[in-house]
Amino acid sequence: MTIAIVLGGGGSLGAFSVGVARWLLVDKGIRPDIVTGTSTGALAAVLVASGEISLLSDLYANVATRDVLHRSFLGDLGVVVHGYANSVDPLRDLIASYLTEARRQRIVDRGVKLQIAATNLQRGRVEYGTEADDLARLRKFVLASCCQPALMPTVEIDGADYLDGGVMQMLPLQRALDLGATKIYACATSAARADRGPITRRFPNSPGTDVFNYTLRRAVLLMTDQGTDDTLALARARGVDVTAFRPATTLAADPLAFDPARMAAMVDEGYLRAKAILP
Amino acid sequence: MSGHLRARIRSSLLWPSLVASSLLCGCGGPELACPSPALPSATPGYAATLTGLVVVPTRAELRAASARERETFEDFAARLQEACAPSPPRSECALASARARLVALPAPDHPALFTSVDGALDAALAYAHDEVAVPDRDCEGLSESACDARAITRAFARAACELRGGGGHP
Numbered sequence: 001m002t003i004a005i006v007l008g009g010g011g012s013l014g015a016f017s018v019g020v021a022r023w024l025l026v027d028k029g030i031r032p033d034i035v036t037g038t039s040t041g042a043l044a045a046v047l048v049a050s051g052e053i054s055l056l057s058d059l060y061a062n063v064a065t066r067d068v069l070h071r072s073f074l075g076d077l078g079v080v081v082h083g084y085a086n087s088v089d090p091l092r093d094l095i096a097s098y099l100t101e102a103r104r105q106r107i108v109d110r111g112v113k114l115q116i117a118a119t120n121l122q123r124g125r126v127e128y129g130t131e132a133d134d135l136a137r138l139r140k141f142v143l144a145s146c147c148q149p150a151l152m153p154t155v156e157i158d159g160a161d162y163l164d165g166g167v168m169q170m171l172p173l174q175r176a177l178d179l180g181a182t183k184i185y186a187c188a189t190s191a192a193r194a195d196r197g198p199i200t201r202r203f204p205n206s207p208g209t210d211v212f213n214y215t216l217r218r219a220v221l222l223m224t225d226q227g228t229d230d231t232l233a234l235a236r237a238r239g240v241d242v243t244a245f246r247p248a249t250t251l252a253a254d255p256l257a258f259d260p261a262r263m264a265a266m267v268d269e270g271y272l273r274a275k276a277i278l279p
Numbered sequence: 280m281s282g283h284l285r286a287r288i289r290s291s292l293l294w295p296s297l298v299a300s301s302l303l304c305g306c307g308g309p310e311l312a313c314p315s316p317a318l319p320s321a322t323p324g325y326a327a328t329l330t331g332l333v334v335v336p337t338r339a340e341l342r343a344a345s346a347r348e349r350e351t352f353e354d355f356a357a358r359l360q361e362a363c364a365p366s367p368p369r370s371e372c373a374l375a376s377a378r379a380r381l382v383a384l385p386a387p388d389h390p391a392l393f394t395s396v397d398g399a400l401d402a403a404l405a406y407a408h409d410e411v412a413v414p415d416r417d418c419e420g421l422s423e424s425a426c427d428a429r430a431i432t433r434a435f436a437r438a439a440c441e442l443r444g445g446g447g448h449p
Contacts, residue, residue, distance in 0.1 A: 022335050027402045051410060054331030058319035061334075061441070067318065098321050260316070264441055268339035 004034035004181035005048055006173045007041030008228060009166035010189030011148075011255030014040025015263040017187035018060045019270025020245040024185055025053045028278060034179050036115040036128075036172040038165035041187070042145035046099055049107045049114040049131065059098070061264035067094055068258050069152075086256075088143065088152050095142050104138060107131040113179060117165030117172040118144040121154065126169045127162075149219075151256065170227040173235055173242075184235060184242045187270075188228045191247045245274050311357040312364075313440035314433060324417035326430040329407040333434035334441075336399030341442055345388040349442065352393075355384055356435040363432040367421070374424040377431065400431065 005024065007017050021044065024030045037045025047056035070087040107114050108131050116129040118141050129141025137157065144155035144162035154161040165172060171188050199213050228246075235242045247269065253262050320327065341349060363372035378397055386392040404427060418426035 019335065019339070022332075026332060026406045027336075027399065029402075052323075052328075054328045054407075055319055055321075055323050057335050058323075058327075058331040062316060062318050100321065102322075261441070264338065265342075267335060268342055271335050271339045 002034065002180050002182050003030060003032045004036065004176035004179070004184045005030075005032040005045075006171060006176050006184055006186040007035070007037040007044050007048065008171040008186070008188040008190075009039030009041055009145075009164065010170075010224070010251075011040055012253055012258045012263055013189035013251045013255050013266065014044055015060045015266035016189050016247055016251060016270035016273070017041060017245070018044055018057050019267040019272070020185075020187045020274040021048050021270075022053050022057050022267070023271050023274035023278070025051070027275070030185065032112060032185075034113045034115065034176050034181055036117065036175045037145070038117040038169060038172045039146050039148070040189075041172070042116045042118075042142045042165065043095070045114060045116060046103065046107070046142065049110070049112040050103050051106075051110060052103075055098075057267055061267055062260050063094070063258050063263065064260055065256070065258040066090060069256065085151050088147060091146060092139075092143055095139050099135070099139050099142060101135050104131060104135055115172065115175045115179070116141040116145050117169055117175065118155075118157075118162040119165055119167040119169075121161045121163060123160070124168075126165055126172070126175075128175060166223055166227075169231070170223050171231045173231045177235060177238065177240060182240065184240055186232060186235075186242055186244045188232075188244065188246045189251060190224045190228050191250045192229075192244075195250055197250075243278060245270070245277055247273065308354050309357040309361045311353050311436060311439060312360060314437055325407065325411040325415065326417055326426065326433075328411060329403065329427060329430035330434045330437070332403035332407055333400060333431050334437050336403070337396050337434055337438040338441055340392060340395045340399070341438060343389060344386070344392055348386050348388055348392060349439070351384050351386070352435070353439045353443075355380065356432065356439050359428070359432040360436055363425070363429040366419075368425050368429060372425050372428045372432070374427045374431070377428050 005021065007014070007021070025048065032048070035045045035049040037043070044056055044060075047053065047059070068091045070090055071085070112131070114131040116138065117126050118129065119125070120127050129138045131138070133141070140155055140157050141162070144157065145165045147153060147155060148164045149167060154163050156162070171186060173184060173186055176184055199217050232242060232244050251266060253259070253266065319331070323331070341352060344352070359372070359377055362369040378400065381393050382397050384393045413423070416426065421429070
């Protein structure tokens with residue numbers, strides 16, 4: 001049996017998947033052969049692959065927004081001026097701190113295939129950073145995998161621009177199938193029956209803001225909800241044994257707000273959800 | 280004093296101040312000292328690894344607990360701190376006795392609460408022991424029992440503090 005753990009995107013909501021992974025690795029004793037990750041799942045995938053689940057849950061329960069993003073002083077106008085609304089310099093530093101050469105080598109030594117999904121904007125396809133890459137390239141893939149369109153900048157790798165793997169594959173399950181996984185544990189941050197509530201209008205009289213929020217909602221529905229449903233259905237249609245872990249209801253948190261108390265609560269929610277699904 | 284202010288003061292207490300604070304309190308039981316919140320070290324040792332493994336299930340199980348069950352657990356964690364914080368730790372800082380006291384705690388509203396926490400300890404200990412060989416453990420010359428008890432005590436304190444808002448990276 002070839003076991004894969006697949007970690008989907010969702011910004012701070014990825015804390016839910018961390019709780020799931022904690023249950024799978026520690027309480028169920030599952031040792032994955034393949035770990036794939038997109039966006040926040042890319043960050044988590046590194047420490048799941050290295051077996052350092054304790055460090056991972058500590059990190060997700062303590063990280064704050066300032067450790068990840070630096071909001072442009074122009075606010076949403078940063079999209080017009082720079083092409084993105086947030087600097088990811090703090091995230092780049094965070095990745096450099098935790099994704100070290102020793103850790104990459106540890107993954108190699110454990111024989112785990114690490115697959116970090118990022119979208120190549122030129123070629124219009126998802127490509128993967130792996131444990132076999134040199135450290136600098138792997139770090140770039142992790143960073144690119146986290147960078148949501150418009151909200152964060154693109155990352156240049158080998159002369160091409162890369163962004164969030166979730167643009168095309170919110171749940172990077174296809175790669176696990178391609179690598180021969182026969183048992184897949186898939187962690188998604190969207191509920192199976194998502195109720196995302198009314199669209200927020202920060203400035204009710206400003207049509208421009210509404211366009212932004214409606215476009216954002218459209219992207220979330222397509223990329224996150226529909227994308228996850230389709231991916232799981234595809235794997236099951238191919239006869240692969242998939243256990244999916246999704247929140248019972250839509251997680252009530254802003255994916256770009258990293259509040260430690262809320263993150264810790266989502267880690268716990270993921271842990272208890274996994275315990276209920278796979279006792 | 281507001282609850283928020285009290286929580287801030289508690290969060291600023293460090294382990295060495297534990298004895299002094301309980302003496303000043305003069306009210307019987309020791310006060311739970313909350314560890315300073317911070318991003319974790321990128322290269323955690325054995326003790327931090329075990330602590331991190333225990334925090335999640337403890338905190339998760341306690342979320343459903345009633346106020347009096349949480350209070351019972353906080354008192355228990357504070358007494359463990361009193362035994363495990365000094366160097367060298369007191370004789371009561373031992374894994375088996377700590378677990379026996381844990382499962383004996385009253386949980387009238389959720390009878391399985393503390394046995395669930397204890398059950399998660401088995402898996403956490405097995406994982407930590409498997410990941411870090413004995414010679415590589417940062418146990419400062421302590422016995423395995425005391426070393427594990429001290430790491431678990433830190434986890435219990437963190438879980439209790441994070442649930443009441445006194446912990447977590449600000």
